[in-house]
Amino acid sequence: MSAVNTTPGTPVSAGASPAPARRDAEATKTAILRAARHLLARHAHADITLKAVAERAGVSPPLVLKYFGNKDALFARVMSFEEDAAALLDAPVEDLGRHMVRHVVVGQRERGADPVLRIAFAPLHGDHGDILRANFRTQVTERLAARLGGPDARLRAELALATLIGLGVMFGIARGEELRALSVEEIVDRYGPTVQAQLGSWQGCSAPGRDG
Template identity: 40%
Template sequence: MTARVTTGTPPEAAATAPEGGATGKDAILLAARRAFTQRPYAEVTIRGIAADAGVSASLVVKHFGRKEQLFNTVADFGPAAEELFDAPLGGLGRHMVLTLVRRRREQKGDPFLRVVFSLGNQDERSLLRTRFHEQVTARLTARLPGRERALRAELIAGHLIGLGATLSLHREGAGSHATPEHLADLYAPAIQRLVAG
């Protein structure tokens, strides 16, 4: 993969800073997500990720292997999709909003924003988009009833990414003080309409 010089810090990077509670594998994953979001693949190093996570490079290798394997772990949207879609269709919209907001707050990161804000080269961005389509959009399409399922699934994914981007951009705003339940009260009905078709 080739290097590309970029500047600026995307919202996802700011949303994933490890805080005191993250240790070991969790801290490594947070640091890796931030590294692969902020910098092209060729500029990311295992040592840099280890330093950011506050662990040794050998511990990163022990848990995740080489840089390519770590990138593949970071580029895996499957576990997040499993959690987000684990609800009956009648309450899926609300469940997705609650899960997204709670996950962001508990894990200090967003499960989907990296697909938009990744600064890697074309191959890396294509891999992220392909994985996102296979693991998120296509999976959601298969669950939805009625007509235009693929279009509705794409719009739902857009709503979820938009919510994550908004909460990242306004980290100290009104949304940061609202409960997950209140955010779901306001945001989930539009998603649920798309779920129901």
């Protein structure tokens, strides 16, 4: 009996079991979302077509419609940071700086992008850029601030994320040669404490100009 083709976007034969079919569907959805994120990081939303997404994902345009309905529904999903934030912040607070750095660098090195860095391209997208910014604030910044607690939690979250995004831009966009020559753990060892320092408490001190 011939093997079942499980390439994303290729129909599975009628005799195949449901489990491989479900796995194939998830792989196809993942490929489509990855393609849409890649294009959104490089082009204005209005310039991206479903055909371009499908070609990038290696599937047919009807499959994009099957899984996401239309372009607006697809990009509503792409513009959400909910799942990305869950992975980015999945570590104890005392080790969060190192974890966040590792997450961004591994994403860049293994997948060529980190979804959180989409916020750097918000100015390209007009009204959709406003959606990206609002989602980033509520789903990433405020979620991180809630994890931190204490004085100036929101400010500390913003500073830590600014530090992290700067690393991602230098690694993945500016492609700093010396930085990219380091191993993941070397980058984590050198840069993790920098992010962690921004996450830390100011030990009750007020920010300049806030104590009247």
